Amino acid sequence: MFEVVVDKDKCTACEECISSCPAEVFEMVDGKSDPVNEDECLGCETCVEVCEAGAITVTES
Numbered sequence: 001m002f003e004v005v006v007d008k009d010k011c012t013a014c015e016e017c018i019s020s021c022p023a024e025v026f027e028m029v030d031g032k033s034d035p036v037n038e039d040e041c042l043g044c045e046t047c048v049e050v051c052e053a054g055a056i057t058v059t060e061s
Contacts, residue, residue, distance in 0.1 A: 001060070001061045002043045002059065003038070003058070003061045004038045004041050004058050005035070005056070005059075006033050006034060007056075011033050012052075013028065013031055014053075015033070016050040016052070017033050017056060020046045023037065023042050025047070041058065045058050
């Protein structure tokens with residue numbers, strides 16, 4: 001299991017995490033990325049790598 005956190009203050013709504021995530025963890029909610037399918041996270045951290053704002057953290061729980 002992985003915990004996926006998006007810092008809403010840093011998120012620029014670029015949607016890179018949405019398009020790059022192989023497990024479709026993210027969706028746009030109220031104009032910001034939200035890890036709505038966090039249970040599907042593979043822990044690959046592709047979202048962390050593509051997020052230029054540094055708004056995403058993935059930790060093993």
